[in-house]
Amino acid sequence: AQSVAQPEDQVNVAEGNPLTVKCTYSVSGNPYLFWYVQYPNRGLQFLLKYITGDNLVKGSYGFEAEFNKSQTSFHLKKPSALVSDSALYFCAVRAGGSARQLTFGSGTQLTVLP
Amino acid sequence: KAGVTQTPRYLIKTRGQQVTLSCSPISGHRSVSWYQQTPGQGLQFLFEYFSETQRNKGNFPGRFSGRQFSNSRSEMNVSTLELGDSALYLCASSLELAASYEQYFGPGTRLTVT
Numbered sequence: 109a110q111s112v113a114q115p116e117d118q119v120n121v122a123e124g125n126p127l128t129v130k131c132t133y134s135v136s137g138n139p140y141l142f143w144y145v146q147y148p149n150r151g152l153q154f155l156l157k158y159i160t161g162d163n164l165v166k167g168s169y170g171f172e173a174e175f176n177k178s179q180t181s182f183h184l185k186k187p188s189a190l191v192s193d194s195a196l197y198f199c200a201v202r203a204g205g206s207a208r209q210l211t212f213g214s215g216t217q218l219t220v221l222p
Numbered sequence: 223k224a225g226v227t228q229t230p231r232y233l234i235k236t237r238g239q240q241v242t243l244s245c246s247p248i249s250g251h252r253s254v255s256w257y258q259q260t261p262g263q264g265l266q267f268l269f270e271y272f273s274e275t276q277r278n279k280g281n282f283p284g285r286f287s288g289r290q291f292s293n294s295r296s297e298m299n300v301s302t303l304e305l306g307d308s309a310l311y312l313c314a315s316s317l318e319l320a321a322s323y324e325q326y327f328g329p330g331t332r333l334t335v336t
Contacts, residue, residue: 140321151226151312151327159322198265202321209278210255210325212265 110135112201112213120219121189129184129216131199141182142200142210143173152198158182169193189220223249226328228313234334240301243331247294247315253277254296255325256288259310268311271296272319300333308335 111134121127133139140159144152156167163175173184182199199213227246235241247254255278256268267280271290288298294315300307310332314325 142324144327149329151329152314154324154326157322157324204321208321209267209270209280211267212257214264 110211112199114213114216116216118217122221127186127189129197131182133201135203138204140202143184144198146196191220194220226315228328228331232332239303242299245296245313251315253316253319255314256298257312303335305335
């Protein structure tokens with residue numbers, strides 16, 4: 109079975125500081141990894157994905173994520189946080205092949221303090 | 223290009239009733255997935271449709287069902303509603319069924335069962 113762990117329910121960071129939202133995964137075979145963000149009363153918005161290739165993936169709104177196969181991690185990062193980045197962030201994994209569902213982590217609430 | 227649309231946005235139903243939710247995917251997207259989001263259980267996968275066929279199914283009782291039409295639009299139905307079915311139901315579409323394709327989410331339907 110595949111699973112995703114987001115060990116921190118809440119992350120607080122000061123505006124202008126770098127931010128990291130952690131994610132580890134478990135899946136059979138090669139993983140396809142995704143980050144989504146959810147603002148209040150909205151659906152999820154796609155930020156970035158790792159399929160193969162370069163371990164550092166760049167996405168929307170200045171976010172990036174680093175894939176680490178040995179640590180089975182896919183942490184989301186941003187060099188300089190904005191107050192508008194405050195939202196709920198979800199990591200998700202899907203094993204290769206069409207017969208596997210997308211599995212989400214429990215989410216991390218990011219608060220950027222002005 | 224228009225995003226994923228879901229109707230209705232809000233619903234209030236009584237225990238024992240049934241409900242049908244509708245989802246229109248992004249134009250050209252052929253895969254549609256449904257998720258249930260609750261504060262306690264997080265994001266849980268319901269099912270995924272492609273070419274009018276259910277390709278994946280999550281661990282939900284048979285009261286939850288869905289279908290996809292030839293134009294890729296999808297509906298999900300919940301019969302004999304229970305209080306625990308109160309949740310945000312999210313629909314997501316992707317270009318193809320393959321695991322590497324990201325999903326794009328609609329705003330959700332907020333279902334309240336009283």
